[in-house]
Amino acid sequence: MFLKRRIERLFKTVNKDIDAILIKNSSRTHIDPSFYYVTGLNGVFEQGAAIIFPDEKVHVVASQLEACNIKKKEINVHVFRSKKELEETIREILRSSRKIGVNAEDLIYRDYIWVKKILPKAKLIDISKEISKARLKKDEKEVKEIKKACRIASRVAQKIPDIIHDNATELDIAGRIEHLMRLNGAEDRAFETIVAFGKNSALPHHVSGKTRLKKGDFALFDFGAMVNRYLSDITRTFVYGKASKLQREIYEVVKNAQQIGFDALKDCITFEEVHLAVKSYIDKTKFKGKFVHGTGHTLGLAVHDGGRLNKGSKEKLDENIVLTVEPGVYLPRVGGVRIEDDVLIKKGKIEILTNANRELIEI
Numbered sequence: 001m002f003l004k005r006r007i008e009r010l011f012k013t014v015n016k017d018i019d020a021i022l023i024k025n026s027s028r029t030h031i032d033p034s035f036y037y038v039t040g041l042n043g044v045f046e047q048g049a050a051i052i053f054p055d056e057k058v059h060v061v062a063s064q065l066e067a068c069n070i071k072k073k074e075i076n077v078h079v080f081r082s083k084k085e086l087e088e089t090i091r092e093i094l095r096s097s098r099k100i101g102v103n104a105e106d107l108i109y110r111d112y113i114w115v116k117k118i119l120p121k122a123k124l125i126d127i128s129k130e131i132s133k134a135r136l137k138k139d140e141k142e143v144k145e146i147k148k149a150c151r152i153a154s155r156v157a158q159k160i161p162d163i164i165h166d167n168a169t170e171l172d173i174a175g176r177i178e179h180l181m182r183l184n185g186a187e188d189r190a191f192e193t194i195v196a197f198g199k200n201s202a203l204p205h206h207v208s209g210k211t212r213l214k215k216g217d218f219a220l221f222d223f224g225a226m227v228n229r230y231l232s233d234i235t236r237t238f239v240y241g242k243a244s245k246l247q248r249e250i251y252e253v254v255k256n257a258q259q260i261g262f263d264a265l266k267d268c269i270t271f272e273e274v275h276l277a278v279k280s281y282i283d284k285t286k287f288k289g290k291f292v293h294g295t296g297h298t299l300g301l302a303v304h305d306g307g308r309l310n311k312g313s314k315e316k317l318d319e320n321i322v323l324t325v326e327p328g329v330y331l332p333r334v335g336g337v338r339i340e341d342d343v344l345i346k347k348g349k350i351e352i353l354t355n356a357n358r359e360l361i362e363i
């Protein structure tokens with residue numbers, strides 16, 4: 001049922017005269033997350049395609065290695081064993097479609113040229129904006145998966161004080177976090193886990209390396225779990241040892257900023273307003289100018305799922321959107337604090353989906 005409703009919504013959002021939508025995957029690093037949105041499948045589906053029409057079953061063209069895993073009765077499965085078969089199958093399914101929606105966001109150029117060649121009479125229309133818009137508001141099943149991913153991330157965040165130790169490297173702890181997520185039911189990590197010790201925590205997208213943990217360091221952990229292709233995204237920052245006065249001050253400001261973000265999600269109209277509320281608070285403290293990124297982003301099948309809480313984002317807040325709220329303060333050469341949680345917007349209220357302790361913890 002949920003697939004039918006997603007497809008209905010997608011065609012309604014597109015609101016253009018199109019006959020079909022073609023979602024085409026390429027190799028493993030170029031899989032379109034929208035493939036999972038319209039099929040509800042889990043797997044990889046390299047080179048495969050999903051083709052949808054208004055009021056019809058979903059067509060999935062999959063290699064013989066993966067087609068056998070598809071057990072959904074709402075899906076018409078087509079198997080390809082060679083590039084030629086893939087070509088013939090897609091051509092056959094779309095033989096009477098003249099206007100075909102494609103997702104420019106995730107369709108690689110080589111495949112675009114290839115689709116044009118095999119369907120010479122069809123007009124390909126970019127509907128990436130509409131796809132992103134349709135995916136913004138989550139249905140019940142999506143919320144369920146995201147909540148599971150959030151529960152796993154929260155549970156692991158709670159365990160971090162038990163796994164870090166003197167002299168541990170960032171990469172070692174990143175590996176342990178990812179292992180713990182698997183032990184707690186994750187299928188994979190949501191993205192490259194960030195572990196940043198000491199002054200590295202002042203770099204919002206630090207690449208974890210061989211830096212070792214020392215007494216007095218900030219220790220920042222940004223990670224997420226994947227469940228049925230849906231993701232969570234959480235950040236916690238601890239002090240390893242006793243916090244200095246400055247560390248306490250930074251932490252307090254970031255924690256207050258996050259609360260302002262939560263409140264703003266209930267009161268504001270646009271994404272931008274939430275960000276400005278958080279940023280203007282931080283800029284009124286002694287850490288003016290030290291919050292250097294957006295307040296958050298939408299979350300779902302992709303970590304950055306289309307919408308962003310930043311300046312210029314006129315997108316409207318609406319129920320069933322899932323967003324991160326992740327203010328930070330970064331002092332070069334000292335370190336930084338970021339606290340990030342995932343939030344589901346409901347009618348006039350919010351539900352915080354990641355519930356690991358947000359207070360300053362000294363380990």
Ligand SMILES: [Mn+2]
Binds near residue numbers: 233
């Ligand atoms: Mn995030």
